Amino acid sequence: MNYRDLLNSGANVSITLKLDDLREIFSEINGSLKSSSKEQQPEEFLSRKEVLSILKIDSSTLWSWEKTGYIKSFPFGGRKRYKSVDVEAIRTGRKGVRYAK
Numbered sequence: 001m002n003y004r005d006l007l008n009s010g011a012n013v014s015i016t017l018k019l020d021d022l023r024e025i026f027s028e029i030n031g032s033l034k035s036s037s038k039e040q041q042p043e044e045f046l047s048r049k050e051v052l053s054i055l056k057i058d059s060s061t062l063w064s065w066e067k068t069g070y071i072k073s074f075p076f077g078g079r080k081r082y083k084s085v086d087v088e089a090i091r092t093g094r095k096g097v098r099y100a101k
Contacts, residue, residue: 045074045081054087070095 003025006013017025051071052059065071071090073080089095 044084045076046084046087048080048082051082051087055091 003015006015046054048059048062052062055062062071066073071082071086073082075081086095
C-alpha cells in the first residue's frame with residue numbers, strides 16, 4: 001500500500017517514513033503546486049477609453065450596459081476598469097444577443 005492509498009482510506013494510523021521517501025513526497029507536492037500556479041494567469045483590466053475604442057461604442061452605451069449589468073466595472077484608484085475577457089466576449093458576440101451586432 002502506498003501513501004496515497006493510505007491517505008484515501010481515511011484510516012487513523014501512524015506511519016514511519018525514511019527521509020528519502022519524505023523528500024520524494026515533498027518534491028511531488030511541490031511540483032504539483034508549481035504547475036497549478038502556472039496555469040492561473042492574472043486578470044487583465046482595460047480602461048474606459050480602451051473599452052470604448054475596442055467595442056466602437058459611445059460612452060453613454062457603456063454607461064447603460066453597466067447600469068443593466070451587461071458589463072461590470074471595477075474601481076481602481078478612483079477610476080473604472082473592465083475585465084478584458086468580458087470586453088472580448090461582447091466584441092465577439094459570445095455575451096448575450098440583446099446587444100450583439
